[in-house]
Amino acid sequence: MTAYIPFARPEIDEDTIAAVSEVLRSGWITSGPQVQRFESELAAYFGGRPVRVFTHATAALEVAVRLASVGPGDEVIVPAMTFAASANVVALAGGRPVLVDVDLDSRNTDAARIEAAITPRTRAIMPVHFAGLPVDLEPVYALAARRGLRVIEDAAHAMGAAYRGRRIGAQGDLVAFSFHPNKNMTTIEGGALSFRDPGELERAERLRFHGIRKLPGGGMDVLEHAGKSNLSDVSAAIGIAQLARLERFNARRGALARRYLEKLGGVSGLRLPAAGHAGHAWHLFAPLVDFDALNTTRERFIQAMHARGIGVGVHYQALNLFEAFRRLGYRAGDFPNAETIGARTVTLPLHTQLRDEDVERVCEAVKASVRQAK
Numbered sequence: 001m002t003a004y005i006p007f008a009r010p011e012i013d014e015d016t017i018a019a020v021s022e023v024l025r026s027g028w029i030t031s032g033p034q035v036q037r038f039e040s041e042l043a044a045y046f047g048g049r050p051v052r053v054f055t056h057a058t059a060a061l062e063v064a065v066r067l068a069s070v071g072p073g074d075e076v077i078v079p080a081m082t083f084a085a086s087a088n089v090v091a092l093a094g095g096r097p098v099l100v101d102v103d104l105d106s107r108n109t110d111a112a113r114i115e116a117a118i119t120p121r122t123r124a125i126m127p128v129h130f131a132g133l134p135v136d137l138e139p140v141y142a143l144a145a146r147r148g149l150r151v152i153e154d155a156a157h158a159m160g161a162a163y164r165g166r167r168i169g170a171q172g173d174l175v176a177f178s179f180h181p182n183k184n185m186t187t188i189e190g191g192a193l194s195f196r197d198p199g200e201l202e203r204a205e206r207l208r209f210h211g212i213r214k215l216p217g218g219g220m221d222v223l224e225h226a227g228k229s230n231l232s233d234v235s236a237a238i239g240i241a242q243l244a245r246l247e248r249f250n251a252r253r254g255a256l257a258r259r260y261l262e263k264l265g266g267v268s269g270l271r272l273p274a275a276g277h278a279g280h281a282w283h284l285f286a287p288l289v290d291f292d293a294l295n296t297t298r299e300r301f302i303q304a305m306h307a308r309g310i311g312v313g314v315h316y317q318a319l320n321l322f323e324a325f326r327r328l329g330y331r332a333g334d335f336p337n338a339e340t341i342g343a344r345t346v347t348l349p350l351h352t353q354l355r356d357e358d359v360e361r362v363c364e365a366v367k368a369s370v371r372q373a374k
């Protein structure tokens, strides 16, 4: 029996489990000393920028959208090729996610596409570093400065990625990360927000805890309505251990991605993702398969891979084709590249516990599944 290879798998070692046990025995399990330590280690990782952690990246993005004063009637520019959370947080704040198309190979959007979508109602731009490949940020920030817009980077895929030699999160305006188990490092569920403006920290802390301001003498006031998204110390302890291993995790991801690129180069019907960027965090390895040309469907391809014991993901379907976005007026045909990616993308296994021989097995299965299709 050959073992099943999932497309993602977190790596939790015994030291991490011991650290979690210690927190569980300590008597303090919700936000406390571990969260403070995790935040200061993240801040150090981001070159001294302030960081706050949350129960998930979606909450970090929700807080970022409020800090950017996005409300009813306001627009935020979001790529059509991303996870639904990027755009949902805008709609939840009463704003309109204004979708833009992306590049077929990088899966990222760019300043020209963003500029064409700016209106007098635009408040913010949300670039997404797809699969851990950084967006070309310099023209995006130049545009934002020119037009007076906030930038909320959805860096859920980009923990450890770098743009022009500087870490994503060590630069930029508001930068949100995810620590979901499928991401490059995990806290089970969790997320973080890195801030350019330390003056926004106090409000961010309120927004993750009921809008409360503590008063001297032990009292409190509620300054605004807010939800609750503070991370637990148990999760923070996992995050501290994961952060210490992140460089190693990402180096392994990069090596595996290079192996895939080498083994899958020239396979007909397959279009490999953009590579060669030194700061790529390789969160996903997702080629496009031309199912029409191969006279098959993604469903059949995925079934053929499963039959060989290999898990395959789909990241992602184009947002404009979803019912909630069609209700906003979006239609099929609006974003040709995002729709092509959405129809053809398959995410192959990429995680730190994948062995070199597992990559061989996946590549053989891909070639066989593609051949079988014809």
Ligand SMILES: *Cc1c(COP(=O)(O)O)cnc(C)c1O
Residues within 6 Å of the ligand: 055, 056, 057, 058, 059, 082, 083, 085, 086, 128, 154, 156, 157, 177, 178, 179, 180, 189, 190, 191
């Ligand atoms: C995973 C992900 C999120 C949401 O992260 P959570 O921590 O699960 O809330 C947001 N945006 C993108 C692009 C993601 O991949």
